[in-house]
Amino acid sequence: MNDVAPLGFDEALEKYEPVLGFEVHVELNTKSKMFSSAPNAFGDEANTNVNEVDLGLPGTLPVVNGKAVESAIRLGLALNCSIAEYCRFARKQYFYPDLPKNWQTSQYDEPIAFDGWLDVELDDGEIFRVEIERAHMEEDAGKLTHAGASGRIQGADYSLVDYNRTGVPLIEIVTKPITGAAGRAPEIARAYVAAVRDLVKALDISDAKMEHGNVRCDANVSLMPRGAETFGTRSETKNVNSMRAVEHAVNYEIRRHAAVLEAGGSIVQETRHWQETSRTTSSGRPKSDADDYRYFPEPDLVPMVTTPEWIDQLKGTLPEPPAERRRRLRAAWDYADKEFRDVVAADLLDEIEETVAQGASPAVARKWWMGEISRLANARGAEPVELGVQPATIVELNQLIEDGRINDKIARQVLEHHLDGQGSPAEIVSDRGLEVVSDDGALTAAVEKAMEENPDVVEKVQGGKLKAIGALIGPVMKETKGQADAGRVREIVLEKLGIED
Numbered sequence: 001m002n003d004v005a006p007l008g009f010d011e012a013l014e015k016y017e018p019v020l021g022f023e024v025h026v027e028l029n030t031k032s033k034m035f036s037s038a039p040n041a042f043g044d045e046a047n048t049n050v051n052e053v054d055l056g057l058p059g060t061l062p063v064v065n066g067k068a069v070e071s072a073i074r075l076g077l078a079l080n081c082s083i084a085e086y087c088r089f090a091r092k093q094y095f096y097p098d099l100p101k102n103w104q105t106s107q108y109d110e111p112i113a114f115d116g117w118l119d120v121e122l123d124d125g126e127i128f129r130v131e132i133e134r135a136h137m138e139e140d141a142g143k144l145t146h147a148g149a150s151g152r153i154q155g156a157d158y159s160l161v162d163y164n165r166t167g168v169p170l171i172e173i174v175t176k177p178i179t180g181a182a183g184r185a186p187e188i189a190r191a192y193v194a195a196v197r198d199l200v201k202a203l204d205i206s207d208a209k210m211e212h213g214n215v216r217c218d219a220n221v222s223l224m225p226r227g228a229e230t231f232g233t234r235s236e237t238k239n240v241n242s243m244r245a246v247e248h249a250v251n252y253e254i255r256r257h258a259a260v261l262e263a264g265g266s267i268v269q270e271t272r273h274w275q276e277t278s279r280t281t282s283s284g285r286p287k288s289d290a291d292d293y294r295y296f297p298e299p300d301l302v303p304m305v306t307t308p309e310w311i312d313q314l315k316g317t318l319p320e321p322p323a324e325r326r327r328r329l330r331a332a333w334d335y336a337d338k339e340f341r342d343v344v345a346a347d348l349l350d351e352i353e354e355t356v357a358q359g360a361s362p363a364v365a366r367k368w369w370m371g372e373i374s375r376l377a378n379a380r381g382a383e384p385v386e387l388g389v390q391p392a393t394i395v396e397l398n399q400l401i402e403d404g405r406i407n408d409k410i411a412r413q414v415l416e417h418h419l420d421g422q423g424s425p426a427e428i429v430s431d432r433g434l435e436v437v438s439d440d441g442a443l444t445a446a447v448e449k450a451m452e453e454n455p456d457v458v459e460k461v462q463g464g465k466l467k468a469i470g471a472l473i474g475p476v477m478k479e480t481k482g483q484a485d486a487g488r489v490r491e492i493v494l495e496k497l498g499i500e501d
Contacts (some may be wrong), residue, residue, distance in 0.1 A: 004259045004260055004263050004265070005259060006255035006256045006258070007255050007258045007259045008263065009183075009251060009254065009255055010183075011258070012254050012255050012257075012258030012259075013183050013254075014225075014226075015149070015225060015226060015258065015262070016223035016224065016225060016226065016232075016254075016258050016261070017179070017182070017223065017225075018181055018182070018185045018221060018223055018227055018250075018254050018259070019177050019178065019179055019222045019224060019231050019232070019234075020175075020177070020178040020181055020185055020188070020189060020219070020220065020221060020250065021133065021174075021175050021176070021177050021178060021219075021220035021234070022124035022130075022173075022174075022175045022178075022193070022218070022219055022220065023172055023173070023174050023175075023217070023218040023220070023236075024172070024173045024191060024196050024215065024216070024218075025140075025170050025171075025172050025216045025217075025218075025286070026075070026170065026171045026172075026173065026195060026196070026200050026205070026206050026214070026215055026216070027140060027168055027169070027170055027206055027207075027213065027215070028040075028067075028068050028071050028168075028169040028170070028171065028206055028339060029204075029205060029207050029214075030065055030067045030068050030071070030169050030205050031067075032065060033065065033139070033166075033168055033169060034056065034062075034064070034065050034068055034105070034137070034138070034139040034140075034167055034168065034169040034170070034349075035053060035054075035062030035063060035064065035065065035105060035139060035167055035301075036051050036053035036054050036062065036063070036167055037051065037063075037425070038050055038051040038053070039165065040168055040169070040498065042207070042214075043165075044164060045214075046160075046162040046164060047162055047163050047164060048164065049164040050163040050164060050166060050167075052424050053100075053167070053430050054100070054163060054166045055100045055163065055166075056100050056101030056102075056165040057236065061300050062105065062298075062300055063302060064089075064301060064304070065169055067171040068137065068424045069112070069137070069304065070113050070173050071169075071171070071203070071205040072113065072135065072136075073112065073113070073136045073306065073310075073311065073314050074203055074205065074314050074317060074318060075113070075135055075171055075173075075194060075199070075200065075203060075205060076113025076116065076135050076200055077311070077314065077315050077318060078203060078318055078321070079116040079117070079118055079132050079135060079199075080111065080116040080117050080118070080132075080316035081114055081115060081116030081134075081135060082114055082115050082116070082257060083110065083112065083113055083130060083306055083311050084110065084113070084114065084306065085305065085306055086110070086303055086304070086305055086306075087107060087110045087111060087112045087300070087303065087304050087306075088107070088110050088297055088301070088303040088304065088384050089105050089106065089107055089297070089298040089301045090105075090106060090107060090108040090109075090110075090295045090296060090297055090298055090300075091103040091105060091106075091296055091297075091298050092104040092105075092108070092138075092293045092295055093293055094293060096141065096146060097142075097159065097161055098141045098142030098143060098144050098161050098162075098163070098166065099141045099142070099166075100142070100163065100166065104138060104139060104141065105138065105139050105298055106136065106137075106138035106172075106300070106379065108136075108140060108295040109295070110303075111134040111135065111136035111137075112135070112136060112137055112304070112306075113134060113135040113136070114132075114133065114134040114135075114138075115132070115133075115134075115210075116131075116132035116135070117129050117130065117131050117132055118130050118192070118195055118196070118199070119195075119234060119323065120191040120192050120194075120195040120415070121191065121195075121323055122184065122187055122188065122191050123187060123191075128165055128181075128184075128188055128191070128195055130175055130178060130188075130192050131175060131176040131178070132173060132174070132175055132176065133174045133175060133176045133244075134173075134174050134382040135171055135172070135173045135174070135444065136171070136172055136174075137169070137170070137171060138170050138171075138172060139166070139167045139168065139169065140165050140166065140167065140168040140169075140170050141165065141166060142161055142162055142163040142164070142165050142166040143161070143164070143165050144159045144160070144161055144162075145159065145161075145162065147159065147160065147162045147255045148157075148160045165213075170222060171205075173196060174378075175192075177206060177231065185250055185251075185254060186247040186248070186250045186251040186254075187247065189219060189246045189247055189249075189250040190243045190246055190247035191242065191453045193215070193217050193243050193246050194243050195322070195323070196215065197210065197215050198322040199321075199322055200215065201322075202319045202320075202321075202322050202325075203318070203319060204319075206331050206332075208400050208428075210242050210243070211241065211242070212239045213239075213241060215241070216239045216240070216241050217239075217240045217241075217246050218236050218237065218238050218239065218240070219235060219236070219237045219240055219246055219249050219250055219253070220234045220235070220236050221235055221237070221250055221253040221254060221257065221398055222234040222235070222257070222267070223254065223257045223258060225265075232261075232267060233266065233267040233268070233269050234255070234267075234269060235253055235257070235267060235268070235269070235270055235271075235272050235281075236270070236272065237249045237253060237271075237272045237273070237274050237281050238271050238272065238274075238284065239274075240274050245274055245276060246450060248274075248279050249274050249281060252279060252280055252281055253272075253281060256281070256350060266484055268286070269284075269286065270283055270284060270285060270286050271284040271285055271286075272284050275462035276395075296446055299307075306354050319419045323344070326340075326344065326349070329349065329353060332362075333352075333356070333362035333366075334362065335362065335366065340364065342370060343369075343370065346369075346374065346384070347367045347368060347383075347385075348370065348374075348384060348385075351365075351369050351384070351391065352365045352366055352369050354391040355368070355369065355391035355395065356391050357391070358391045358394075358395045360391075360394060360395050360396045360398055363396075364398050365391075365394065367429060368394045368397070368398070369384060369394075372412050372415060373387060373415075374481075375391055376415070376416065376419065388419075389415075389418075389419070393418060393424070393425060396424060396426060397411050397414060397415060397425045398411075400414075400425055400426065400429060403431060406434060406435060409452055409477075410429075410434050411425075413434070414428050414429060414434065417432070427497045449475070450472045451472060451476040452474065454471065454472060454475065457471045457472055458472075459476070462499075466494075466499075469490050469494075471488045473490065
């Protein structure tokens with residue numbers, strides 16, 4: 001019954017009201033792990049960043065990472081949560097191959113932050129408030145790699161376990177049930193995860209790279225008939241690691257639930273897996289309730305106590321809220337809405353802001369970061385920020401253009417040479433002799449040659465079609481290897497023909 005074809009989205013909403021809930025796991029960027037001194041690093045060789053505490057060997061004792069606690073408090077404050085005066089860790093009991101202790105050290109009934117909210121901005125500027133149940137600290141589990149055609153546990157020949165991630169500090173943010181989303185439920189899901197990612201990035205407590213698993217979302221969906229007050233049975237799509245995937249997963253689950261209910265079936269409370277290629281979910285395992293985990297206080301860790309002075313001190317370190325910052329920058333830069341959305345989507349807000357701060361105009365900063373730098377990054381299979389271009393380099397490059405020493409075409413060549421390690425823009429221009437040709441003698445000779453070889457173009461210009469001059473500028477550029485001053489070329493052509501512009 002759970003395999004029926006999903007209904008259309010609008011059809012599902014005619015009869016049912018979606019109820020959402022999100023559990024977002026944020027990996028912290030501390031140097032060491034939550035309860036051990038092992039390095040907290042991504043991408044290293046498997047099973048090299050792990051020690052006896054992470055593996056739960058007999059006789060070992062955990063020690064709480066103080067920096068992780070500070071990060072949890074700062075995030076709680078940024079989520080408008082109350083911070084507990086007293087909290088403690090608990091053991092969450094379950095067996096899984098990548099959990100060597102057979103329990104996860106987490107928080108349950110006494111989280112460090114609770115009762116908060118986060119306002120998220122939707123595509124049309126509407127603000128939707130998401131209520132936060134709690135934000136609690138815990139440790140991450142390891143990572144299983146399933147060997148087989150699908151790369152998933154179903155049908156795998158065997159699985160390999162990497163314990164490097166075991167014990168990495170996590171903050172799990174749990175929302176209260178979200179009602180009233182109606183047809184905007186998928187959009188709200190995407191906007192909420194984006195808002196959380198932006199927030200933890202602004203706080204500098206996480207690398208916030210969803211492709212690395214730094215931010216992962218478990219999306220809960222249930223439906224209740226229109227007019228009903230009792231929530232339906234929920235499903236939980238686990239570890240969705242992109243904002244678009246969260247949006248599509250919520251859309252699919254609403255449609256799937258509705259189809260099952262309309263066919264007379266009942267929803268199974270279970271975890272499900274997101275299938276990116278088909279944009280569907282597949283069944284995982286029955287979803288456990290809290291009682292099944294047999295939580296009890298962690299006997300090897302003392303309770304934690306916070307003080308008002310400590311909370312006030314950390315509150316003073318909070319950055320400008322990301323949404324407020326975006327509104328301020330959008331107004332200051334005078335970008336069109338689409339231009340600004342593209343900058344945010346490209347994750348280049350920081351780079352453009354710093355380039356403007358270094359002296360470039362907002363238009364120039366956007367042109368380079370969204371244009372040539374993004375193009376080169378795409379060609380090299382990297383993100384723009386990974387190319388290592390500094391805002392000061394863009395300012396220097398643009399100044400060379402404004403001073404008339406190079407043109408846009410040469411500037412693009414200079415940037416490529418800079419990325420290849422050949423020096424600063426000014427050094428490259430000097431060393432390679434790339435300054436534009438502005439000497440009238442050399443330009444006049446090139447113009448005369450172009451006019452002689454293109455008499456039809458000359459005739460058009462003489463007939464008043466001044467735009468045809470562009471057909472002469474091209475050959476002049478070829479003659480001067482792209483280093484002619486296009487403006488001066490145009491002036492010489494008009495002078496030669498005795499035409500006043």
